[in-house]
Amino acid sequence: MSAKKPGNLIIGQSGGATAVINASLVGAVEAALADQRIGGIYGMHHGIEGLLKEDIIDLGNQPNSVWSQLLHTPSAALGSCRYKLQEHDLERTIEILRRYDIHYMLYIGGNDSADTAHRLAGAARQSNYELQIISIPKTIDNDLPFTDHCPGYGSAARFLAQATQDSTMNTLSIPWHYPVKVIETMGRDAGWLTASAALGKRSESDAPHILLLPEKPFNEQSFLTQVEDIYKQLGFVIVVVAEAMRNEKGNALGSSGQAGMDAFHHPLLSGAAQYLVELVKRELKLRARFDKPGDLQRMSSTHISAPDRDEAYLVGKMGVHALLAGESDKMITLVRDAQAPYHCTTGLAALSEVANVQRLMPDEYLNASKTMVTQAFYDYALPLIGEPLIHHTQLEMTRIRS
Amino acid sequence: MSAKKPGNLIIGQSGGATAVINASLVGAVEAALADQRIGGIYGMHHGIEGLLKEDIIDLGNQPNSVWSQLLHTPSAALGSCRYKLQEHDLERTIEILRRYDIHYMLYIGGNDSADTAHRLAGAARQSNYELQIISIPKTIDNDLPFTDHCPGYGSAARFLAQATQDSTMNTLSIPWHYPVKVIETMGRDAGWLTASAALGKRSESDAPHILLLPEKPFNEQSFLTQVEDIYKQLGFVIVVVAEAMRNEKGNALGSSGQAGMDAFHHPLLSGAAQYLVELVKRELKLRARFDKPGDLQRMSSTHISAPDRDEAYLVGKMGVHALLAGESDKMITLVRDAQAPYHCTTGLAALSEVANVQRLMPDEYLNASKTMVTQAFYDYALPLIGEPLIHHTQLEMTRIRS
Numbered sequence: 001m002s003a004k005k006p007g008n009l010i011i012g013q014s015g016g017a018t019a020v021i022n023a024s025l026v027g028a029v030e031a032a033l034a035d036q037r038i039g040g041i042y043g044m045h046h047g048i049e050g051l052l053k054e055d056i057i058d059l060g061n062q063p064n065s066v067w068s069q070l071l072h073t074p075s076a077a078l079g080s081c082r083y084k085l086q087e088h089d090l091e092r093t094i095e096i097l098r099r100y101d102i103h104y105m106l107y108i109g110g111n112d113s114a115d116t117a118h119r120l121a122g123a124a125r126q127s128n129y130e131l132q133i134i135s136i137p138k139t140i141d142n143d144l145p146f147t148d149h150c151p152g153y154g155s156a157a158r159f160l161a162q163a164t165q166d167s168t169m170n171t172l173s174i175p176w177h178y179p180v181k182v183i184e185t186m187g188r189d190a191g192w193l194t195a196s197a198a199l200g201k202r203s204e205s206d207a208p209h210i211l212l213l214p215e216k217p218f219n220e221q222s223f224l225t226q227v228e229d230i231y232k233q234l235g236f237v238i239v240v241v242a243e244a245m246r247n248e249k250g251n252a253l254g255s256s257g258q259a260g261m262d263a264f265h266h267p268l269l270s271g272a273a274q275y276l277v278e279l280v281k282r283e284l285k286l287r288a289r290f291d292k293p294g295d296l297q298r299m300s301s302t303h304i305s306a307p308d309r310d311e312a313y314l315v316g317k318m319g320v321h322a323l324l325a326g327e328s329d330k331m332i333t334l335v336r337d338a339q340a341p342y343h344c345t346t347g348l349a350a351l352s353e354v355a356n357v358q359r360l361m362p363d364e365y366l367n368a369s370k371t372m373v374t375q376a377f378y379d380y381a382l383p384l385i386g387e388p389l390i391h392h393t394q395l396e397m398t399r400i401r402s
Numbered sequence: 403m404s405a406k407k408p409g410n411l412i413i414g415q416s417g418g419a420t421a422v423i424n425a426s427l428v429g430a431v432e433a434a435l436a437d438q439r440i441g442g443i444y445g446m447h448h449g450i451e452g453l454l455k456e457d458i459i460d461l462g463n464q465p466n467s468v469w470s471q472l473l474h475t476p477s478a479a480l481g482s483c484r485y486k487l488q489e490h491d492l493e494r495t496i497e498i499l500r501r502y503d504i505h506y507m508l509y510i511g512g513n514d515s516a517d518t519a520h521r522l523a524g525a526a527r528q529s530n531y532e533l534q535i536i537s538i539p540k541t542i543d544n545d546l547p548f549t550d551h552c553p554g555y556g557s558a559a560r561f562l563a564q565a566t567q568d569s570t571m572n573t574l575s576i577p578w579h580y581p582v583k584v585i586e587t588m589g590r591d592a593g594w595l596t597a598s599a600a601l602g603k604r605s606e607s608d609a610p611h612i613l614l615l616p617e618k619p620f621n622e623q624s625f626l627t628q629v630e631d632i633y634k635q636l637g638f639v640i641v642v643v644a645e646a647m648r649n650e651k652g653n654a655l656g657s658s659g660q661a662g663m664d665a666f667h668h669p670l671l672s673g674a675a676q677y678l679v680e681l682v683k684r685e686l687k688l689r690a691r692f693d694k695p696g697d698l699q700r701m702s703s704t705h706i707s708a709p710d711r712d713e714a715y716l717v718g719k720m721g722v723h724a725l726l727a728g729e730s731d732k733m734i735t736l737v738r739d740a741q742a743p744y745h746c747t748t749g750l751a752a753l754s755e756v757a758n759v760q761r762l763m764p765d766e767y768l769n770a771s772k773t774m775v776t777q778a779f780y781d782y783a784l785p786l787i788g789e790p791l792i793h794h795t796q797l798e799m800t801r802i803r804s
Contacts, residue, residue, distance in 0.1 A: 042802050058803040062466065069795035075571035077797045083578055099804045150691040166701040169477035173419040174448065177484060181697070246418045253428070291696030295583070299568040301792045302704040390703045393471035395479045400458040402443050 006037055007103030007130075009323070011059065012044035012051065012243035013076035013138075014109035014116065018152025019159075019304045020312035021138050022070040022077050024108050027316025029059050029067065030137070037324055038104065041381055046223055047081035048107075048116055052089060053097060056368065064076055072336035073300040076108075083118050090123035094131070106319045110139035110150070114331055118351035121329040132328035134319045135351055138312070139178055140298045142192035143358045146349035147333035152298070154308030154384035157196030159293070159300045160185055160240075162389050165200040167291055168207035168238050175236040180227065180280050181287035183208070187242045188295060190360045191215050193297075195373050197240040200389045206372050207238035213274075215361050217248040223276075224283050226371065231286060241272045305386035311344060318346045342383035406644040409505030409532075411725070413461065414446035415478035415540075416518065420554025421561075421706050424472040426510050429718025430538070431461050431469065439726055440506065449483035450509075450518055454491060456498060471709065476634050476701040486653050487518050495548065496533070503550055505532050508721045512541035512552070513758055516733055520753035523731040534730035536721045537753055538594035540714070542700045544594035545760045548751035549735035553717055554700070556710030556786035559598030561695070562587055564643075564791050567602040569693050569793055570609035570640050577638040577693040581684045582629065582682050582690035585610070586675035588699060588773035589644045592762045593617050595699075597775050599642040602791045603784055611774075614674070617763050625678075625687050633688060643674045699804035707788035714747060719746045720730065744785035761784035 013021055025043075032038045041060040044051040057078075069079055085093070097105075107117040117135040124131035137144050142153035161260050164183055171181050180366045187193040191213030198208055209230045212218060245253045254271025273290035280288040315332045331354050333347040339358060365377035411434050415423055427445075434440045442463040446453040459480075472479055487495070499507075499781060511520040519537040526533035539546050544555035564586055573583050589595040593615030600610055611632045614620060632639045647655045656677035674690035682690040717734045732750040739747050767779035 013575075017572050040802070043797070045799065054804070057797065057804050058800040059797070061800065064799055066795060066797060072792070073571075073794045075794075076575040077795075080575040082576065086659040092772075096804075100802065162704065163698050165478060166703050167697040169475075170419050170701050173415075173478040173482040174484065230635060243487075289696065290694070291691070291698055292694040293698060294691065294693030295569040295572040296565050296693055296695060296698075298571050299567075301568050301794070303562065390474070392475045392477075392703070393470060393479075394469060395445070395459065395461070395465055395472075396449065398460040398463065400442070400460050400502065402456070402498075 001172045006039035008040040008042060008101050009038045009104040009106070010042040010044060010051070010056065010102045011078070011106045012047045012108065013078045013080050014047040014079060014107060014113035016080060016110070016298065017075040017080055017141065018138055018140050018298050019155040019300060020309045021075070021199045022073050023140060023309045023312035024136050024151060024316035025077060026067050026071050027313035028106050028320050031317040031320035035061070035320070035324060038320070042100070042102065043078045046079035048085060048093070049081035049083035051093060051096060055309060056100065061297070071313070072301070072304070074301050080260070084112070085119055090119060091127070093120060094123055094127045094129050097131060098129060103132065104146060104226055104323045105131065105133045106136055106323070107133065107261050108136040108138050108142065108316070111144060111358060114351055114356035118329060121351065122335060132323050133324070134322045134327060135331040135354070137162065137331055137333065140193060141187050141190055143188065143190040143360070145354055145357045145359045146331070148344060149334060149384055150334040151308060151312035153192060154305035154386065155303060156193060156298050157199060158299045158305045158385035159303035160193065160197040161199035161304060161385060163293060164197040164208055164240060165236065165389060165392065169224040171236050171238065173179065178287045178289045179231055179236045180239065180286050182239045182241055182273040182276045182288065182290040184241055184243050184290060184292040187214065188244050189214050189358050191242055192361060194240055195240040195377060196381060198373050199378065199385060205234055208240045209237050210239045210371050211368070211373065212239065212241040212245050213361065213370060214242050214244050214246065215366065216243050218253060219248060220279065224279070228284055239276060243272050244273045251335060305384065307386050308384060315335060315346060322348060339379070403415060408441035410442040410444060410503050411440045411506040411508070412444040412446060412453070412458065412504045413480070413508045414449045414510065415480045415482050416449040416509060416515035417482060417484060417540070418512070418542065418700065419477040419482055420540055420542050420700050421476040421557040421702060422554055422711045423477070423510060424475050425711045425714035426538050426540060426553060426718035427479060428469050428473050429715035430508050430722050432717040433722035435462070437722070437726060442724070444502070444504065445480045449485065450479065450483035450487060450495070451485035453495060453498060458502065459608070469524065473715070474706065476703050486514065487521055490786070493529070495522060496525055496529045496531050499533060500531055505534065506725045507533065507535045509535065510536055510538040510540050510718070512543065513760060515548060516546070516753050517757035520731060520757045523753065528541065533754060534725050534728070536723045536724045536729060537733040537756070538717050539733055539735065543589050543592055545592040545762070547756060547759045547761045548733070550738040550746060551736060551786055553710060553714035556707035556720060556788065557705060558595060558700050559601060559783060560787035561699045562595065562599040562704035563601035563787060564705060565695060566610055566640065566642060567600040567794065573638050575799065580689045580691045581638045582641065582688050584641045584643055584675040584678045584690065584692040585643050586673060586692060586694040589610065590646050591616050591760055593644055594763060596642055596644040597763060597767070597779060598783060600775050601780065601787060610642045610789055611639050612641045613773050613775065614641065614643040614647050615763065615768070616644050616648065619657060619698050620647050621650060626681070629682060630686055641678060643678060645674050647674045649753060649798045671763055691722035707786065709788050710786060717748060724750060725733065741781070753767060782786055
């Protein structure tokens with residue numbers, strides 16, 4: 001890269017959106033605007049898929065108010081994609097970048113996006129095209145390796161923790177009406193998101209009572225036994241299940257068989273909560289129902305975690321700094337350098353080691369039966385969801401006698 | 403009622419809980435504590451069902467902090483019930499009230515609770531037992547007659563309006579991934595709650611695009627035609643459906659088997675949203691998914707509407723004032739006395755006319771096809787959800803050319 005002539009920067013957002021992915025965009029654009037070594041600041045409209053169509057937008061001349069507002073706007077303002085780069089796309093991508101004089105790229109995404117960025121970096125090297133690429137981590141699934149956690153996770157975790165406490169309040173008002181409630185969360189092969197539903201739990205009798213995490217295959221009999229035991233003890237049971245939960249044969253719970261595969265050959269899943277509700281009704285004769293917050297868990301504008309937003313902004317900004325420091329083919333990571341008070345700085349990991357690797361929950365975060373989290377998980381995750389959750393009070397139940 | 407000796411007051415909460423039903427309890431207790439004509443202040447633990455078991459708790463000696471905290475705590479702190487009083491219960495209830503020297507009763511609930519209160523008032527008259535009963539309105543369904551609206555509705559409406567805008571942001575980031583999204587709301591025979599999902603809509607192309615309200619039976623063909631038309635125009639479609647939606651034969655959408663079988667050959671007993679998702683996939687070959695916020699819509703502590711909470715407090719307080727003014731067998735109503743700025747006072751309606759009557763949405767609030775609301779509905783409902791919703795910004799999509 002010549003030190004004389006400024007290079008153009010292009011930024012893309014990819015994969016499932018989060019409540020704070022735009023904060024990373026804002027951090028990157030603000031850092032780029034502040035440095036004369038960067039020329040034009042461009043955006044891919046719908047990620048690499050848009051770039052291939054030369055659907056490129058101008059980020060350098062947006063109204064100022066856009067950036068302060070985007071800091072609080074969920075979802076991917078640039079538009080996202082779920083496109084797996086084909087071999088023949090690589091050469092064409094380099095050709096387009098060359099034509100637009102783009103030598104810097106930031107790609108905000110999860111595992112699949114890291115793979116895209118890594119392959120593009122390789123293709124540029126092969127073509128002797130000067131291109132630096134940095135991947136900015138983003139996923140509510142929290143399953144990227146080498147980073148303490150992933151921007152986007154804290155806000156989704158805050159939603160699920162508060163939602164589980166709130167929804168349980170309804171069960172508590174009349175436990176025998178629907179004694180079993182199942183809450184279905186997103187998440188692929190790792191249980192981070194499902195586990196976050198426990199972050200408002202203060203005692204063993206508090207909800208949730210059972211977490212069904214992809215880290216341990218579902219066993220019908222032990223699940224039913226556990227539900228029955230808790231029901232006998234408390235009169236109600238709150239279960240949180242990952243939508244990707246599989247049984248011991250590897251089959252997704254309640255998958256309709258019609259959902260198919262996405263572009264990365266991940267099966268599209270639905271129906272775990274429904275499956276469990278039917279199972280409990282049939283086998284235990286207990287009334288049950290489910291909440292499936294769906295996209296709300298990653299889009300809720302009233303549950304954005306302040307540290308999550310701040311860190312999303314930070315990794316965006318540090319992406320530009322890494323490019324200007326000559327780095328490429330790497331992902332920005334979050335490095336926890338203090339626990340009390342919690343603080344993270346950033347680091348770098350080689351994309352060759354990040355791409356397509358999923359980080360599952362470690363054993364130390366799960367109890368022996370792998371259906372509840374440990375104190376180590378609370379220590380890890382509570383700082384990520386920001387200010388304390390709204391805690392619900394109760395009346396003192398002093399009886400009147402006639 | 404003798405003016406000399408203070409009578410004891412008992413308060414109950416009944417039916418489905420709301421995010422602000424406790425504010426009515428706080429309003430009632432604070433008004434009762436302030437008036438020497440009321441002696442003991444008691445609570446039914448789980449409504450009339452608890453009263454029948456003499457499960458009565460002391461509300462007059464709670465720690466002060468409880469009341470300020472309960473003002474912000476969703477669900478029914480006294481515990482709720484869904485018990486229909488049997489004829490033989492009436493005499494026993496009067497006998498218990500007599501034994502506890504209870505001459506004032508407030509019953510916070512919806513249509514069924516108004517029926518319970520009305521029957522109890524009649525039984526007391528027949529037994530020559532001095533008892534005044536006032537019903538305090540509460541229901542997220544907003545279907546009680548004679549009142550402008552029902553406490554609890556504004557907060558659930560706020561949740562659904564914001565949730566629909568938030569969730570749509572995910573669809574907008576990559577419309578072709580799941581071009582059709584269905585959001586399922588609660589609600590019985592009236593569409594108020596489903597309609598509230600439109601309160602964040604600012605233009606015809608904004609979400610939601612189709613409301614499926616119980617006021618008009620579901621017609622498969624006209625639904626599919628409408629979805630297809632909107633998809634062709636916008637590239638995505640957001641549908642909001644009432645869980646109680648029925649087809650023209652009177653069958654609930656998603657009754658057993660309609661949604662097909664899961665991978666284990668269990669029928670999906672899905673409900674309306676899952677049914678519509680499968681219908682759209684099968685008939686239009688469009689990818690679709692659903693959000694079912696379930697109990698979150700009535701329990702979300704981050705979506706409580708300030709005017710809703712204030713009015714819930716007000717109707718609780720006015721319940722005590724009505725009792726002390728000698729009223730009985732009536733329900734407190736909300737009376738809109740100013741539209742700009744919005745303001746409500748309270749009135750009274752005879753329980754004989756309230757009990758078991760459901761108020762559906764009037765025609766003037768619905769468009770010709772009854773799949774979207776009119777300006778008159780916005781004028782009616784927007785003041786109820788409180789401060790403006792969080793509005794999401796967008797980038798200016800100015801294209802770069804090479």
